Amino acid sequence: MNGINRKLVISIVAGLFVAVALVWLILRAFSGGYTPSVPTYYIARDSTWYPIDLRGKEKNMVGFANDLIQEIADSQGFKVQVFEVGRSGLYDGLETGRYEGVFSSLDPNPVNRQKYLFSEPFYRLGPVLVVPEDSKVSTMEDLNGKIVGVESGALQVFNITEPPNIVIIPYDTVSTALEKLDANVIDAVIMDVLRAYVFTEGFYAGRLKVATSPLTDKGLRLLGRDQPSSLLLISQFNEGLQELMESGRYYELIKKWGLTRTVLPKDEVEQEE
Numbered sequence: 001m002n003g004i005n006r007k008l009v010i011s012i013v014a015g016l017f018v019a020v021a022l023v024w025l026i027l028r029a030f031s032g033g034y035t036p037s038v039p040t041y042y043i044a045r046d047s048t049w050y051p052i053d054l055r056g057k058e059k060n061m062v063g064f065a066n067d068l069i070q071e072i073a074d075s076q077g078f079k080v081q082v083f084e085v086g087r088s089g090l091y092d093g094l095e096t097g098r099y100e101g102v103f104s105s106l107d108p109n110p111v112n113r114q115k116y117l118f119s120e121p122f123y124r125l126g127p128v129l130v131v132p133e134d135s136k137v138s139t140m141e142d143l144n145g146k147i148v149g150v151e152s153g154a155l156q157v158f159n160i161t162e163p164p165n166i167v168i169i170p171y172d173t174v175s176t177a178l179e180k181l182d183a184n185v186i187d188a189v190i191m192d193v194l195r196a197y198v199f200t201e202g203f204y205a206g207r208l209k210v211a212t213s214p215l216t217d218k219g220l221r222l223l224g225r226d227q228p229s230s231l232l233l234i235s236q237f238n239e240g241l242q243e244l245m246e247s248g249r250y251y252e253l254i255k256k257w258g259l260t261r262t263v264l265p266k267d268e269v270e271q272e273e
Contacts, residue, residue: 040079041233043069043222044094045103046087052105052125052220055194057259061123061220064257065103068122069222071249072240078233094225100233101224108217117226117234121219122241124262127158128196129211130181130189137188137211138266140166146187149177158190159216182207190215193262213267 047062054061066082073080085093085102093099094116105125108118131137137146144165152170169186171177177189178199193214200208222237224230244250245268254261 038078039229039232040081041073041100041229042081042083042098043101043103044083044085044090044099046090047084048087049105049220050087053192053194055198060257060259064253064259065122065220067253067256068241068244068250069237071244071253072237075243076236076240078236094223097225100230101222101237103220104223105218105220106223108221115226117224117230119222119224119234119237120241121217121221123220123259124214124218125193125220126214126216126218127154127190128193128214128262130178130191130196130200130208131187131211132181132184133207133209135188135209135211139212140215143188147185149180149186149189150174151177151191154190178204178208194260197260197262210264213263 045062045065047058049058049061069080069082083099085099090102090104094102106112106116106118112118129137129140129143137143147167147169149169149171151174152172154170154174169177169180171180174189174191174195177186177191180186181189182204188211193210196210200210222234224234241250244253251261
């Protein structure tokens with residue numbers, strides 16, 4: 001066999017191998033035996049959740065966040081690895097590209113939005129209204145013409161806008177404000193949601209209640225850099241979070257990890273829309 005014929009045979013055989021390989025890959029893909037590559041996102045967190053006070057539930061929140069991001073990853077078709085990072089290196093790692101995202105309580109104000117992409121909150125925090133158990137108050141507007149107690153300086157921290165006809169009385173401690181509320185001296189108290197549930201499910205159970213979901217957009221979120229990979233991650237996270245809420249799985253995870261359900265049932269539908 002001369003050189004030309006030998007080269008022709010080799011070319012034909014090589015072509016047949018390529019064709020067979022392509023057919024095999026196609027069959028594997030359609031039969032489910034071939035798994036295309038999927039993105040892997042690296043996400044960091046500070047397990048102390050500083051500066052948020054989780055009332056001793058920091059480890060519970062770690063477990064909840066881990067389960068949440070894993071279930072979202074499974075439903076959205078990506079892989080995820082979560083790293084424990086001290087708060088001093090959390091944002092540095094994000095900005096240098098070591099991580100695609102970080103779990104954070106950072107407020108999504110205009111200044112921060114210029115630096116980071118923010119997901120929807122996966123755990124709502126912030127101030128709520130506490131009222132007597134038999135009160136009909138369910139919004140800030142319902143308090144027009146009424147007296148509201150608050151811990152000194154808390155309104156500035158909470159960053160909420162109260163209706164103009166509310167009389168605000170500051171107290172040295174929120175405990176004093178709740179005492180006045182229980183004695184019918186004032187009509188409501190504005191306070192942090194987690195502390196509110198500690199008091200209303202504890203000492204004041206059956207006498208005071210939490211009347212609202214958190215009044216601001218404060219909460220725990222997934223943050224990313226302003227770049228395509230982080231944009232895709234945040235989009236997938238939001239979509240997966242929405243699906244978990246609609247299916248009820250989100251609230252099962254809240255219960256599993258012993259966390260406070262900070263959004264009232266009457267507001268859950270509005271949050272999901």
